[in-house]
Amino acid sequence: MSKVKDGDLDKLGLLFERYKKPLFGFFYGMNKDAALCEDLVQNVFLRILKYRYLFRGDGDFKTWIFHIARNVNHDHFRKIKWKWKDDLDLWKDRLSNHENRDTEFRQEEEMQMLSMALERLPEDKREILLLSKYQDKKYREIGDILGCTEGAVKVKVFRALQELKEVYKKLEKQF
């Protein structure tokens, strides 16, 4: 990133290749709209280009890029006054696509159920679990992104996992 900051823009291509998938995964976990996620990934790199002079180089680049990703996501949904759909019929529709599959697809169904449970979490809890996943559970770095202590991050993860487990169990009973 330091080279990009110094004007070697070709190096941004390397950063793009390295981070496009984790960023896409983070956005996909947050909103489940692949086309929108591509727009948001593009916006992240647009901001990096625009504000590259602000990169201080004293911290982890991955932390910085996820900090930007989080802002891009918040800005987007604030702009369109987006409201999360919490419609049970929607879950049933999604799951019904998988109902006829045999037991060999059981694992895939569990993943589908987990994805649904994740979608039903409040945004802040969904976000902390996705950051934990894509930041490889580096809680101090996640604290830098969120502006809180490492201990506070661990408690947030604890509460989010607890709620995820509860929602998952409820979904299991429903379907």
Added chain:
Amino acid sequence: MEQKYIQRLIDLYNTGQESEADRQELEQLIESGIVSLQDIKAFDAVDQQLMEMKTPEPSKNLDARFYEMLSQEKRKREPTFLKIFFSWREVGPKLALASVALVLGLIAGYFLHSSTPPDHQVESLSRQVADLREMMILSWLEKGSTTERLKAVNLTQEMTNASVKVTNALIQTLNEDENVNVRLAALDALKPYVSDSLVREALVRAIGKQQSPLVQISLAELMVALQEKSAVKEFEKIIESGRAPAEVKKKISESIQVLI
């Protein structure tokens, strides 16, 4: 706090028998770092699933848009001729080029004052300059940065008649360059040479090697313009592979309809 007491709290939580007060106490222990999240076995299954959860891959469209944005930004930052000439990082190669030009000038001066006919001297000088330019283009295409490779491809378009070496280098760039914009520029630069059957064959073979939707569509348009029926098989392979996005498949199908 005793280790036994802490372990009992963790066990209560893992077996789902904890009270609200136990849970709050556990949270405090986690916050202070005394208890690790990994000790909470009740989360093992869901946490592991979360880590293994796969997400779809972004499409090639994202790559195309990003590299287009990057090349636009680079074009905006393209320095002026004077800045390039006087910048210290660039001054070495420029100085070398200027020296070569000076030597060529001296040679030209020598020949102009010698007894050989003037037409022959000018022709010889032009050939040397063309050779020098060709060498520079080939070197940039092979080892240059993205900007230099783009410049090299653009320089070939200024040539009245490029040599086989240059067309081969352009074909290689079209097939192998990592940057979509450079590949697209190479395709444009090859258009004046489509009357050469070897170039046409290479373009048909290039269809199967392209992953970028933009290049695939440009090739499809060119093949239609050339009425190159031998391209149909290559296009069919792309459709059958199932890797191409829907818009590309549609465009290729239309092109096949025109060609057959």
